[in-house]
Amino acid sequence: MKNPDRNNHSGSVNEFVLLGFPGSWKIQVFLFSLFSVTYILTLIGNILIICAVNVDQQLHTPMYVLLANFSFLEIWYVTSTVPNMLVNFLSENKIISFIGCFLQFYFFFSMGTTETFFLSAMAYDRYLAICRPLYYPTIMTLQKCIRMVVCCWLCGFSCYLLPVYLISQLPFCDHNTIDHFICDPGPLIGLSCVPAPATETTCAVFNSVLIFSTFLFITSSYTVVLKAVLKVPSAEGRRKAFSTCGSHLAVVSLFYGSIMVMYVSPTSGNPAGVQKIVTLFYSILTPIFNPLIYSLRNKEIKKALNKILRSMKFVQHM
Structure with a gap:
């Protein structure tokens, strides 16, 4: 990630300062406590969903395999930024190394990209299950689902290599203070010694294409699903279909609604x-909502979680 051109500028940057959230020591301690609890609850919620899917044989289906992988992704998604943020709340210097900053940038945005692919895969799965029920068992086999999962992970971690490389090659001089709590592309581009409109435009176009293409795929899938559901003669059938898709649509709305505000336009202008x-x-609130949404709206997940809790109580009484 090093560029020899950066050596031509006085005081080339080897580390950055993440300002985070300003405030007194009491405010920093309060924020540390608040986000520590949020982080722990996020881990517990997503781990419980993974355990529920693994333990209950009835959940060994493509829909729940995707959900378990999505929960596993969420665990590492929050872990890529929150622990460092928590340390900075109680730290005086709030320093992150140059390499550490770009590693955080890469992993956080790669996992965010992987999340868009998983949400698309889950929408495709629901489309097949509702609109092509007779062909679903032959099209969405467990083996094909696993291949889809691998593809989501590989594509997600490959896509953001170019933006990370381009921004890492910018010349950073004496300015190393990032007014943010993570290494975000907008503030990083703003620290460049020279204007970088080409890099900023490239990143904006890349983000827009990625976000809108996956979002349009998801909305198109659910438009077809909605038409199919409305044709179902029984009210119970319609209710079950809406219930199945409702959790996924809620997660999509939360995630895409926030990232579109940030990354559809050049971010340094925000x-x-x-x-x-x-x-x-x-990055923090949406991941904690996801297990709540899926566990509260999904009867199968609730049953599996109840089994796990009952088995834990049984072990404790032994």
């Missing part, structure tokens, strides 16, 4: 406060 609030929503 105020720092807006960047922090929106990033906070999709």
Whole structure:
């Protein structure tokens, strides 16, 4: 990630300072406590969903295999940023190394990209199950589902190599203070010694294409699903179909609604406060909502979780 051109600038940057959220020591301790609890609850919620899918044989289907992988992704998605943010709340210098900053940038946005692919795969699965029920068992076999999962992971971690490389090659001089709690492309581009409109435009176009293409695929899938559901003669059938898709649509709305605010336009033009609030929503709050949404709206998940809780109580009484 090093560029020899950066050596031509005085005081080339070897580390960055993440300002995070300003405030007194009491505010920092309060935020540390709040986000620590949020992080722990996010881990517990997503781990419980993974356990429920693994333990219950009835959940060994493509729909729940995708859900378990999605929960596993969410665990590492929050872990790529939150632990460092928690350390910075109680730290005086709030320093992150140059390499550490770009590694965080890469993993956080790669996992965010992987999430868009998983949401698309889950929409495709629901489309096949509702609109092509007779062909579903032959099209969406467990083996094909696993191949789809692998493809989502590989594509997600390949896509963001170019933006990370381009921004890492920018010349950073004496300015190393990032007014954010993560290494975000907008503030990083803003720290460049020279204007970088080509890099900023490339990243904006890349983000727009990625976000809109997956979002349009998901909305198109569910438009067809909605038409099919409305043709179902029984009210119970319609209710079950809507219930199956409702959880996924809620997660899609939360995730895409926030990232579109941030990354559809060049990000350096957004105020720092807006960047922090929106990033906070999709990077920390959305992952904690996901297990709640799926567990509260899905009867099969609730049954599996109840089995796990009952077995834990039985072990404790032994």
